[in-house]
Structure formats: structure tokens, C-alpha cells
Amino acid sequence: MSLWLSGIGVSRGIAIGRVHRIHATDLDIPEYEIAADALDAEVQRFEEGLARTREQLETIRDQVPANAPPEIAAFIETHLLMLEDSALSDTVAKLIREHHCNAEWALKLQQDHLVSVFDQMDDAYLRTRRDDVVHVTARLQRVLLKEERHIEARREANREPPVIVADDLTPADIIILHQQGVGAFISEHGGPLSHSAILARSLRIPAVVGMHAARRLLLDDETVVVDGEAGHVLAAPDAEAIEFYRHRQKRDQRYRRMLGKLKGEPAVTADGVPIRLLANVELPDDSADAAEVGADGIGLYRTEFLYMNREDMPTEEEQLAAYRRVLRSVDGPVTIRTLDLGADKTLGQGRDPAQSTNPALGLRAIRLCLKETDMFRVQLRALLRASAEGDVRVMLPMISNTQELKQTRHLIGETMNQLRAEGHAFNSALPVGAMIEVPAAALSAPLLARHADFFSLGTNDLIQYTLAMDRVDDEINYLYDPLHPAVLRLIKLTIEAGEQAPIPVSMCGEMASDRRYTRLLLGLGLTEFSMHPASILEVKQLIMQSNVAALREQVDAMLACSDADEFREHLDALDEPAPA
Ligand code: PEP
Numbered sequence: 001m002s003l004w005l006s007g008i009g010v011s012r013g014i015a016i017g018r019v020h021r022i023h024a025t026d027l028d029i030p031e032y033e034i035a036a037d038a039l040d041a042e043v044q045r046f047e048e049g050l051a052r053t054r055e056q057l058e059t060i061r062d063q064v065p066a067n068a069p070p071e072i073a074a075f076i077e078t079h080l081l082m083l084e085d086s087a088l089s090d091t092v093a094k095l096i097r098e099h100h101c102n103a104e105w106a107l108k109l110q111q112d113h114l115v116s117v118f119d120q121m122d123d124a125y126l127r128t129r130r131d132d133v134v135h136v137t138a139r140l141q142r143v144l145l146k147e148e149r150h151i152e153a154r155r156e157a158n159r160e161p162p163v164i165v166a167d168d169l170t171p172a173d174i175i176i177l178h179q180q181g182v183g184a185f186i187s188e189h190g191g192p193l194s195h196s197a198i199l200a201r202s203l204r205i206p207a208v209v210g211m212h213a214a215r216r217l218l219l220d221d222e223t224v225v226v227d228g229e230a231g232h233v234l235a236a237p238d239a240e241a242i243e244f245y246r247h248r249q250k251r252d253q254r255y256r257r258m259l260g261k262l263k264g265e266p267a268v269t270a271d272g273v274p275i276r277l278l279a280n281v282e283l284p285d286d287s288a289d290a291a292e293v294g295a296d297g298i299g300l301y302r303t304e305f306l307y308m309n310r311e312d313m314p315t316e317e318e319q320l321a322a323y324r325r326v327l328r329s330v331d332g333p334v335t336i337r338t339l340d341l342g343a344d345k346t347l348g349q350g351r352d353p354a355q356s357t358n359p360a361l362g363l364r365a366i367r368l369c370l371k372e373t374d375m376f377r378v379q380l381r382a383l384l385r386a387s388a389e390g391d392v393r394v395m396l397p398m399i400s401n402t403q404e405l406k407q408t409r410h411l412i413g414e415t416m417n418q419l420r421a422e423g424h425a426f427n428s429a430l431p432v433g434a435m436i437e438v439p440a441a442a443l444s445a446p447l448l449a450r451h452a453d454f455f456s457l458g459t460n461d462l463i464q465y466t467l468a469m470d471r472v473d474d475e476i477n478y479l480y481d482p483l484h485p486a487v488l489r490l491i492k493l494t495i496e497a498g499e500q501a502p503i504p505v506s507m508c509g510e511m512a513s514d515r516r517y518t519r520l521l522l523g524l525g526l527t528e529f530s531m532h533p534a535s536i537l538e539v540k541q542l543i544m545q546s547n548v549a550a551l552r553e554q555v556d557a558m559l560a561c562s563d564a565d566e567f568r569e570h571l572d573a574l575d576e577p578a579p580a
């Protein structure tokens, strides 16, 4: 009999395959005593395990796909650094000698200790480090237990690719399994903003996370259908269901081919409203992907990645070179966001300012830059110098009041005077915009608009702060809802403030790239969308079929809905093809 299971769909696509269950982190650890004369050999076995694990991670690091987000390589580097740390290597060897216990048990004792230390820390970033400890020790345990095969999905000839069902999967596991040709991932833990989910999306492998009883309810070798968009898994499907999903797979392939043809087409709605489709980039080289899909420019360049995984700060010349590379590789405006550090985005290596008890509400983004003005001035100089060479716009993250805008403009003015005196060219009318990502900014948007040249809605943070839910805490993922009436009202207020000022309003949070919301956003009056280049063509396709005038009326009426569920019911009706 077929069985339906539900989780969180984090990477789109349909896969039909056979279940292959693996135990990525919750292993059975044996405990036994080591005789005094065998202690040296046991320590040596542990050290060989460390070396083998290091080799594995180095191989994985070298195989990270070129289009994977930069944080994936950084994540693997963190695991390598942890292996080098004496808290793991020396302490475990010491425990083996002192307690006469086997290497696996000593490692387990040390892992429990480290996890309890991290658990006591009231800090979102350190909580993610706790997961790193669990993942890296589990990898080492698997090497010691010679259970590495458990993470291998053997692809048999003429069979459907395996669907991996695991408790949890690290990005490193995902890279290995991808090379073995897996069809999809299902995991019991994890959330849509986890590194593994990001990686599955860039590798285009369907994935469902947070399916809590998956390894108990799904049996090895049984056929399953995975719908990575809806977050559904159908076990033991009958012939009719298989045929239905095969049909959908084929339709998806046709759809991708058809999207490719939209590259050169202008993004204009069926009733003639031009829409700007911009790209989000994290590294200068990502801008090539943006150009490839014909983006109208860059709507968000996250410069913080220039500052990460290094021991010093990027110099003015280095930043200028990065900004130039982006400017040269795309046509249209390049919106460079000033450094957005703090909360879950940290420099590491002891280079971060003291962490506050609530980092997401602490010294992050523009607040940090306005405190560390020497550091900020270096970036402003580079931005201004780049502005002499193309259409650069500056965007300030996490603005919550007018003072922050005024203060930044003042600093920009001072930097301009300095550059002028030094004989450097720059655009003296450099547009300066505010990200709208805290409720205070959205609620006071008409006031902020007097001091900003444009707005960009950062819905990832706007949703986090409006709904008081930490975006990196997977326990409360379920609260993340772009359709919450409070979120929709704040978006609408911001767009209206932009229309009245008038200044352009774009959206660069994940909501802009999700085609479930494209028509809703058009109906709310949004005319500029910025997203990962991979989503641009499918959003463009929906735009070309939409009628903005009709959507605006429909969405206006829908705003009377009393909750997100009621709103969601009406959302489907927006998908009706619009009269041309
Ligand atoms: C956002 O908050 O929506 C945003 C685009 O910024 P980031 O995801 O980098 O915080």
C-alpha cells in the first residue's frame, strides 16, 4: 500500500528511485577496555583515523562544484580546522590513555563534552558551530568504525538512482553522494536555510528535509517518489502514480528547455508593464551567471564574502578590483551592498567585535560600519572610485532609522572631499539606497524615502524580525511565512512609500525568486525583482504571462484575509492565465 509522508521541500524537482537509508550522525558507538600494553596502538589507530578523515575532507574540498556558494568551501575548511584542534586530537588521545578506553568511546566522551559547552552558549553563530562538532566527529567515528560504506550510495546498473534517506546530511556528504549519482535527498533534520539545502539547490538535486520519522517509515530498496518542491514523499507508489510523476518529470525537462529561449526576451507583462529582473551575487565571478541569463543588472552584491575566511581586511585596491570585475561583466546597474556582518555572518579567527547576547539584534550591518568608521571608509572609497567607471549604486543593510542614512551620507560626503583632493574621479550623484529589512524601516518608509535614492526589500530579515523568529534556528522554521499578513502589509507600505516619493523599490530577499509569489508581488506593485541568477528565467516567464492591472485589484482585495492560510487559498486563483 502506498504511503504519503510530508516534510519541508528545499530543492525543487521530481525524483523516482529506491530508498537507501544511511546513518550520517547517530552511530552505535561500542565501548571496551584497552589493555595497558595496547594503549600506544590504540592512540595510533585514532591518529590514523584523523589522518584518513583529513584526507577525505581535502578531497571533498577539491571537488566542490564551481557554482556552489562560497560558504560551502568555508564550511569544509572549518571542519578541517576542527580536526587540527587540540581539543579534538590531543584530548582524545589523553582520554584513551587515562581511561583505557577505545578510540571511538574516547571520541564520544569528548564530543559530548564539546556539545554541552556549545549548548550552554546563547549565541546563534556558536550554535551552528555545535552542529559542526557533531558532523566532524561523526565523520571521524565512521572512519574509526570502518562504516564509511554507510554513506556510500551504490548505483546499480539499469536501476533508478538511489534516494538517500538520512538523519542529517552535511554539505560534504552531499558532494560525495552527488558524485555517486544520487536521485534525491530526504533528511530527518535541517531547514531551508541550511548549508546542505543551499548546496542541493545549486546542484539541482530534489531534497526534502525535516521529515522526522523518515528512516523508520521508509524501507531500504522500496520505490519512492520525491517531490522536492511540495516536500512530499510517496512510498510504494502504484503504476498509475509512477506514470503520473514520470509525466511530470518530462514536463519539467520541457519547461527548462523552453525557459532557455526566454533569455533575450524583455521582461514585460501581458499588459505592457516593464519589470526589471536583477541578479543577487556573492562573489565577483557569480556575475558571469547573471550575464548568462540576461539579467538587467545586479540588485544585490553581498560584499561581506570579500571579508571572510582571511586574516586581514580587504584593502581599498582589492575591493576596487572586485567591484570593477562585477561592473565589467554585466550590463546595467550594479547595486553594491555595504558590509553586512554580524548575527550569523561572522569573520571568525577571533576578528569579530564582541558578540552581544542577541546577535541578530546587536551590532550588525550598518550599525557595525557606523561604529568601525575606519573600516567603513575603506569600503566607501573603493565604492566611490568604482562609481567613476559604471552605474554603481550603494545599498545600506539593516537601516532602522533616518539618522543611520544621514550619518552614512555624511561619511560619503567626507570621503568624496578626500578623493577629490587626491585627484580621484567618482560619481558625485552616487545613488544611496536603504534595505528595508526591519519593521521599523517599513513602517517609517515615507520618512526614510526623503533621504534614500531607492529601497530594496530584504525579506529574509524582514520576515525574521517581523515574526520574531531566528532565521537560522530550525526548531522554529515553521513560523517563517512570507504570507503572514504583517509581512504583506509591511511590503505594501514600503512599495507605496516608494511610489509616492517617488523612488524605485526592489526586492532582493528569497521571496523575490520564489515563483509562488511572483504574481502576488506584481499585484502589490513591485516592478524590480532581484534573485539568484538560476531563478530569473522562470520568474520572467510568469511575468510575461501576467496582467498587472488585474493582479493589483485581486491582491488588494486579498489583503483583507485574516491569516496566511486564507491568503494561500486565494493565491492559487492568481495563477489563472491573464487575458492579454
Ligand atoms: C535579506 O535579508 O532579505 C537579504 C537579502 O539579506 P541577507 O539574506 O544577506 O541578510
Ligand code: MG
Residues within 6 Å of the ligand: 397, 437, 458, 460, 461
Ligand atoms: Mg538581510
